[in-house]
Amino acid sequence: MIEAASLTKRYGKTLAVEDLSFSVTPGTVTGFLGPNGAGKSTTMRMILGLDNPTSGDVRIGGKRYGELRHPLRTVGALLDAKWVHPNRSARAHLTWMARSNQIPARRVDEVLEAVGLSGVANRRAGGFSLGMSQRLGLAAALLGDPEVLLFDEPVNGLDPEGILWIRRFMHRLADEGRTVFVSSHLLSEMALTATELVVIGRGKLIAQSSTDEFVARASGETVRVRSAAPDVLAKALRAEGAELTESEDALLVSGMDSTRIGEVALANSVALSELSPERGSLEQAFMHITGDSVEYHAGSGPVMAESASDIPDPLTTAAK
Template sequence: MIRAEQLTKRYGGRTVVQDLSFTVRPGSVTGFLGPNGAGKSTTLRMLLGLDAPTRGRATLAGRRYADHPAPLTQVGALLEARSLHPGRSARNHLTALALTHGIPRSRVDQVLDLAGLTEVADRRVKGFSLGMGQRLGIAAALLGDPAAVVLDEPVNGLDPEGVLWIRTLLKSLAAEGRTVLVSSHLMSEMALTADHLVVIGKGRLLADTTVTALVREAGGTTVKVVTPDAGRLRALLPTTARITADAPDTLHVTGLDAAEIGRTAAAHGLPLYELTPQTASLEQAFMDLTHDSVEYQGAEPQRAGHPGAAHQGAAHQGAAA
């Protein structure tokens, strides 16, 4: 089990993490999410004893990371896959780590095989691609057969086969009863891999919940409406609804159910070609939840040839401000 208790980290007058508490339990994959600058990397570094918290406490299996006599056998971590000696081979890199913890050499061969690196085990890592470096970092994290695994952006640089491999690996580790904490920016991958989510923004906890609950509560349900009178219908719907358009005849309405929209259209004689409820994606739910925590926000792209694009873009920016 991984536990953060009131973690706070300040650098001078700047607070990066503020009173952050959460628990990562064994038996499931927990996704650790947040926009850039949210404090994810700092939090992971505090969990692993690389940064000392200004206040609060981080424990792994009930102890601080530094208090474990053989930490690789308790927690396997990947924070920076390229932090390797370029002149060493993959095998030598793992062997050096194994010797510091009394791990048998046979385990080196096992994790090389698990990571798909057996054929390149004796090549110097300076010639490794980004994906190969990621695989080696994951192999190192699993070297001590740890009860907990902490991985930061593990699919970065992996090809589709590698992404499927890491997804299957994480699920199998959780199924074995291990504690798995994974940080990622890929919402589509987290939707397929994670069971539970911890979401932070500006160093504070925004959500500690399941994927299903976050999508339901933060993203809500959007109704796709196709009508030749989209402009008239949009003007008739309550201003409390959030309405976007990706085509002249198509609206996406959040905040109203399909029945309400249908009744409004029928009352004013507006034809409907489609009225389809669509559950929000994890990506949309995440964007909604973290909207006020994003460091930099770009303007909404204008659709070429759309007569109202410039006006809608300006209105969107004004609402965001």
């Protein structure tokens, strides 16, 4: 479990994260969303002990990252897929990491097999495609069989088959009871992958809820209705306070749920041929909720940016 309490981080005059509190529970895939510059990378670095909070605290299973004796056995992270010495083979890279955290050597071949890299285990990582590098990063994150996993843009460079594979892979990790925290800009993929969401903007928490609740609350819900007497039904629904929009041969009704629409239709002897709830997408909900929190607007300068300091990958710290 990850628990952040009143996290605040300043870089000089820039306030990257402000009084941010949230929790990530085991057994689910939790998406971490926010516009560019919202503070996602800074927050992940604080979770992994790469940045110290200006104030506040974040713990993994009740401990700060720096208190973990063998961090790779507790937390696995993929923040930068290209963080690997280009002249090392995939196997050599993972073997070095395993030794640094007293992880059995057999785990190297196990994780290479799990991510589909057994056939290229002895190739230099510098020759890997971005998709292959992503898989190697996943293997590194899994090396210590950790209970907590953090992934930043894990599907970058993957083809559709690879994206489907990693989606199923994350679900399987969550089904095993692990804590899976994923940051991504691919909202359509997050809608299929994450069951819970933590959404931030300008360093502050905007929402923490299930994905379904977030979409329903942000985008609202309409009901598509078709009947043989649309004029009669429309008049009756408006009289009950519903808002209507005509769409081809149907009415789009908002402000009233399907059950109540059916009751109004019955009371007015109108037969219905369709009564279908329709909801907006995660992308629509995200844009609606975070519209005032984006880093760059057309015709304007940056609203806020994260630190540009050169921060190393968490695996570097874990391996030292």
